[in-house]
């Protein structure tokens with residue numbers, strides 16, 4: 001399902017203009033990442049997709065819907081949004097109830113709902129915690145509960161707000177596998193991230209935001225060579241790119257594979 005932002009501006013009731021004219025078209029099935037400094041407007045922007053916010057100016061399209069014509073409940077069948085802070089999203093006393101809430105609420109039949117809940121817990125490594133109170137889990141586990149709760153809704157669009165924050169290596173790999181699986185099912189994945197390695201490894205398109213505006217938009221290999229943009233948005237290139245710079249290479253490989261491919265050309 002396609003998504004688009006057309007001249008979107010958003011001003012908070014207190015007067016802060018957090019999004020200042022964003023136009024973006026995200027085609028169905030794309031792995032799309034948004035990066036940028038704290039307060040750049042990333043969360044504010046994506047919260048338009050499920051109607052938490054309506055644009056002060058401009059329009060947001062989700063498939064053939066304009067978000068202003070639909071309720072949060074209607075949009076939640078199309079857009080699953082995993083909150084940056086899981087404690088804003090989770091409310092139940094058992095992990096399984098948080099994860100089962102979405103599919104139940106969307107009116108899925110029992111068999112489908114049960115299968116989705118089981119698969120979501122499995123994918124997020126939480127099958128053994130189904131009966132646990134979320135408050136007894138760590139923040140990184142609660143973040144994965146929040147992710148499972150959205151996966152179980154089986155939406156064509158999945159929005160992840162800083163999914164890897166606080167995750168260890170295994171958690172990051174788990175999330176990368178989920179992103180890959182979602183795309184293989186033709187679903188659109190939109191992720192906000194501060195982890196440039198995760199971004200370069202897992203997303204085919206990256207947008208850089210600063211102060212409510214989009215500064216760059218392209219493949220990670222196109223975006224992470226724009227030094228002026230990176231500096232303005234206070235974003236560092238992925239580690240391997242910085243290593244290549246330090247070694248005096250003219251090229252900037254972003255992933256382990258592309259770094260290894262570049263090695264022969266730099267052997268003296």
Ligand SMILES: Nc1ncnc2c1ncn2[C@@H]1O[C@H](COP(=O)(O)OP(=O)(O)OP(=O)(O)O)[C@@H](O)[C@H]1O
Pocket residue numbers: 012013014016017018036037038039040041042043044045084
């Ligand atoms: N509820 C709110 N009321 C008023 N201003 C807000 C509110 N939430 C965010 N802002 C302001 O809007 C701007 C954009 O915030 P937003 O949370 O969208 O940024 P972000 O890019 O997601 O940042 P981070 O990387 O820290 O999550 C910031 O200046 C922020 O202070």
Ligand SMILES: [Mg+2]
Pocket residue numbers: 042043044084161
């Ligand atoms: Mg944010």
